[in-house]
Amino acid sequence: MPDSLSSGQQHMSLVVPGTILTNDTSNFMRGHGTYLDSTKTKLKSSVAGCILKVDRLLCVEPKHMRYIGEVGHVIIGRILKVDQTRWIVDTNSRLDSYLPLAAVVLPGGEHRRRIDDDERNMRQYLKEGDLVSAEIQIVHQDGTLSLQTRNLRYGKLSEGILVQVKSSLVKKTKNHFHSLPCGATVIRGCNGYIWICPPTAATASNEQEHHTGGYVRSIETISLDERKTITRLSNCIQILNRYSIPIYDTSIMNIYSASLDYEINQSIEPKIMDILAKQTLATQENIGTYE
Amino acid sequence: MLSNTNCGWVDGPEELFDPLQFAVDLEMTDKSSDNGVRDVNSLKNDDRVFISKGLITKANGSSYVELGLTKITCSIYGPHETTTDESYSKCLLDTSIKFSPFSRPKRIDPLRITYENSNEMDDTEEAELCSMLEECLLPCILLHKYPKSQIDIIIDIIQEDNEANLLSAIVLSTTVALIDACIELYDTVVAKSLKIDSNLLTVCYMPNLAQVSSLFFDGELTTNELDKYVDECIKQCHILHKAICKVIIDDLKNKDQESKQTKIA
Numbered sequence: 001m002p003d004s005l006s007s008g009q010q011h012m013s014l015v016v017p018g019t020i021l022t023n024d025t026s027n028f029m030r031g032h033g034t035y036l037d038s039t040k041t042k043l044k045s046s047v048a049g050c051i052l053k054v055d056r057l058l059c060v061e062p063k064h065m066r067y068i069g070e071v072g073h074v075i076i077g078r079i080l081k082v083d084q085t086r087w088i089v090d091t092n093s094r095l096d097s098y099l100p101l102a103a104v105v106l107p108g109g110e111h112r113r114r115i116d117d118d119e120r121n122m123r124q125y126l127k128e129g130d131l132v133s134a135e136i137q138i139v140h141q142d143g144t145l146s147l148q149t150r151n152l153r154y155g156k157l158s159e160g161i162l163v164q165v166k167s168s169l170v171k172k173t174k175n176h177f178h179s180l181p182c183g184a185t186v187i188r189g190c191n192g193y194i195w196i197c198p199p200t201a202a203t204a205s206n207e208q209e210h211h212t213g214g215y216v217r218s219i220e221t222i223s224l225d226e227r228k229t230i231t232r233l234s235n236c237i238q239i240l241n242r243y244s245i246p247i248y249d250t251s252i253m254n255i256y257s258a259s260l261d262y263e264i265n266q267s268i269e270p271k272i273m274d275i276l277a278k279q280t281l282a283t284q285e286n287i288g289t290y291e
Numbered sequence: 292m293l294s295n296t297n298c299g300w301v302d303g304p305e306e307l308f309d310p311l312q313f314a315v316d317l318e319m320t321d322k323s324s325d326n327g328v329r330d331v332n333s334l335k336n337d338d339r340v341f342i343s344k345g346l347i348t349k350a351n352g353s354s355y356v357e358l359g360l361t362k363i364t365c366s367i368y369g370p371h372e373t374t375t376d377e378s379y380s381k382c383l384l385d386t387s388i389k390f391s392p393f394s395r396p397k398r399i400d401p402l403r404i405t406y407e408n409s410n411e412m413d414d415t416e417e418a419e420l421c422s423m424l425e426e427c428l429l430p431c432i433l434l435h436k437y438p439k440s441q442i443d444i445i446i447d448i449i450q451e452d453n454e455a456n457l458l459s460a461i462v463l464s465t466t467v468a469l470i471d472a473c474i475e476l477y478d479t480v481v482a483k484s485l486k487i488d489s490n491l492l493t494v495c496y497m498p499n500l501a502q503v504s505s506l507f508f509d510g511e512l513t514t515n516e517l518d519k520y521v522d523e524c525i526k527q528c529h530i531l532h533k534a535i536c537k538v539i540i541d542d543l544k545n546k547d548q549e550s551k552q553t554k555i556a
Contacts, residue, residue, distance in 0.1 A: 014543045016536050017470060018478030018499030033475065035433060037500075044499070046433055046475035048539045050547070062473035063546060066370075094440055096372045142438050 015045040021058055031059025067093045067167040067191040069136045069145040074154075074176040076162070076189035077147065079130045082123050089132065092167065092191045095144045099126075099134060103148035105155065131157040133187050133195065153177060157187075159222060160197030161234045165241035167192035171248040178249040182256055183229050188247060196233050198226045232259060235267040236276070243277040255280040300445075305348055315339060315357055340531065342463070342538045344471040350445075352472020356464040360452035365464035367472045370440035382437035384428060386421045388446040388461065395451055420461065423507060427462050427482060427495040430504045433475040442474065455486040458493050458507070463531065470539055479535055480504055481528040485520055487512070494524035498532040 015021070021043045022028055025036060031054075033047040045051075049062035069075070069091070077089035077097060087099040104125070106118060126132060133154045134147035149155050170188050178186045179199060187195040222230075236255040240247050245255075258279040259267050266272050340358050347353035350366035357363075370382055392399050424444070432442070444465055451457055462482035469476060478497040485492045490510025496503050506521070 014540050014547075016479060016539050017476040018497065020499075035475070035477065044477075046477065047473050048470045048543065049473075050543065063543070064473055094370050094372075094437065 013051045014049070015051060015060060016048045017044075017046050019045045021045055021051065021060070028056055028058045031057045032065070033060030033062060034058060064166055065168065067091065068143070069093060069097075069139050069191070071136055071139055073136045073172070073190040074133065074187070075136060075145075075147070075191040076131060076133050076157070076187060076193035076195050077191070079126050079128050079132065082127060085119060087122070087126055089134075089147060091145060091147075091189075092164070092193060093143070093145060095142065097136075097145035097147055099132070099147045099149070103137060103146070103150060105150060105152065126156060131162065131195070133157060133189065157195055157197065158219070160195055161230055163194045163196065163234050163237045163241075165192050165194060165237065165247060166244070169241060169244060169247050170194070171246045173248055178252075180233070180249065180253060180256070182233070182253070183226060184233055186233065186249070186252060194237055194247070196230050196237075198222050198230065228264060232256065232264050232267065235259070235264065239267070239273045239276055240280070242273065245277065245280060251280060251284065254283045258283070304346075308346075313341065313343075313355065313357065313362070315341065315360065340463075340534055342467055342534060344467050344538065344542060350468075350472075352468045352470070352474070354464045354467035354471060356460055356467065358456045358460040358463065360450060361456045361460045362449040363460045363464045364447045364449065365461075365468040366445050366447075367442060367465075367468045367474070368445070369442035369472070370437040370474065371443075372439060373441035375441075380438055381434035382432065383441045384425055384432070384444065385441055386424050386444045386446070388417050388420045388424070388448065390417065390448045390451065393450075394448050420458065423458060423505070424461055424465060426505045427480055428465060428469075428504075430502075431477050431480045431497060432469070433477060436475055444468070453486075455484040455491055455493075457484075458482055459484045462495055463535070467535060467538070470535075478502075479532060481531045481535065483524045483527045483531060485524055487516075487520060492517075492520050492524065494521055494528065496525050496528040498529055 021034060023042055025041060025043050028043060030036060030043060031052070033045060033049060034043055035046045036042070037044050043058060045060045047060055047062040049060045052059045052061045075091050075097075077091040077099075079087050079099075080090050080096060081088040083098075085101045087101075089097045089099050091097045101118060101122060106125075132147075132149060134149045135151065135154060136145050137148040138146040140146070167190065170190050170192060172190060176188045176190070178188070180186060183199060185197050185199050187197075189195070233252065233256060236259055237247060237252060240251060240255060245251055255276055258276050262272055262276075267276065340356070342354065342356050344352075344354045346355050346364070347366045350368055352367040353365065355362070355364045373383060375383060390399050392401050424446075428444075446461055446464065448457070448461075459482045462480055466476075466480050470479065478499045480495055480497055482493055482495040484494075488510075490508070490512055492510075492512075493507040494503060495505045503521075503525075508517070512520070
């Protein structure tokens with residue numbers, strides 16, 4: 001999504017629902033947040049936000065939008081229900097998403113044949129409340145998402161912290177699974193759910209996955225240092241969310257290194273959050289490269 | 292984050308605010324607070340309005356409105372999935388209005404136990420208000436954009452001063468909360484009530500479309516008088532509309548500024 005607040009456009013027109021955007025409907029295409037009124041001569045705004053004009057596309061960008069999936073996005077979801085041949089997953093989108101049984105790797109390895117018992121044993125693989133990382137396979141017409149976990153990278157998540165951020169802040173990059181040098185793994189879900197877990201959990205499950213399909217929860221004791229790293233990362237990502245800074249591996253590492261000057265519990269104080277946010281932006285300006 | 296039908300009922304607000312912060316000054320002043328509007332010149336004393344949005348962080352959209360002495364909060368959850376057949380092609384609206392026990396001079400029992408020979412509040416009043424609210428709002432939301440979904444509107448009446456103001460304040464708070472939740476609307480709905488002798492007239496109006504979304508009238512009037520009063524209501528709706536727009540645009544500007552400040556620094 002292009003940056004609407006680019007330099008030189010101070011307070012780009014802010015509108016409320018019902019404002020007329022243009023009378024020239026033949027020249028402009030309707031984007032999100034607009035509607036054509038009943039006389040078909042005027043384009044009006046349907047949300048409160050700022051107008052975004054990209055060539056001939058007119059949209060109104062509201063303050064936050066529900067996550068809208070696209071094929072190929074990596075997301076993190078929570079199982080809500082176990083249905084006949086599929087799981088119903090909450091992905092912070094308008095409608096619940098589906099994870100069909102045919103789209104998962106069954107325990108026992110990728111090439112196992114499907115048997116009837118699989119349906120009955122669904123709850124043993126994933127039950128209500130479990131977190132999964134998955135990829136969007138299909139986006140249906142009404143907006144429902146169909147997920148798949150056929151790659152061994154995806155699957156049930158065991159120990160870690162889930163951080164919820166605005167979905168628009170998660171930068172769409174080639175890789176959403178990051179093994180950070182500070183000693184933790186971060187999975188950035190495009191729907192705004194970010195998972196932080198210890199590195200051992202990720203690598204161990206990689207080995208196990210050849211045998212178990214990623215469904216065995218590794219319940220190991222996590223050392224205090226690893227917990228501290230994960231907590232610090234969680235606080236940092238929440239600062240990025242609060243100050244609307246795009247979230248990707250470089251920005252996470254920048255703010256993490258800036259936060260090392262302070263205690264973990266200090267990093268949630270408003271003044272310090274302010275300082276860290278400004279430092280991160282300054283570092284990014286200096287480097288000047290974006291992935 | 293498990294979604295369930297009772298997502299609206301929480302034990303209490305996440306953050307506590309001193310109630311005096313929101314108290315309406317009884318003397319006329321020209322000050323206006325940071326995130327509300329006091330339009331003292333065009334409205335009479337008991338029609339002064341205070342609007343604030345985004346108080347309830349757990350909800351997708353929320354608002355707090357004071358109209359005279361009537362104080363109402365509204366929180367909106369949604370749109371989220373629902374499995375009812377009716378919602379197949381467009382969104383459903385689920386409204387719930389609750390009076391606090393201390394909202395009227397006489398205490399309202401939250402369990403609604405009515406004793407014999409009591410003139411207490413009718414059981415049906417809340418349900419009536421709900422259906423009136425739905426009638427006002429349905430025309431203004433782009434329902435076809437949210438198939439198979441449901442929007443939950445939960446209204447809490449903290450204080451009710453004047454029954455004429457009540458529906459007006461409810462509609463006002465719901466509109467602001469809907470805008471806060473970034474739900475697509477055709478236009479903002481503003482409602483204004485007039486109490487003439489024993490007649491109560493409420494008009495719900497959409498200013499930009501210049502359409503009345505609903506009209507409630509209780510009493511006896513000639514058609515000419517009714518015309519006159521409806522016009523009067525509409526004029527006052529325009530004023531209220533300006534108040535809402537000001538609050539929303541100020542809020543957007545503030546958010547704009549916040550994100551700009553961190554970018555510049």
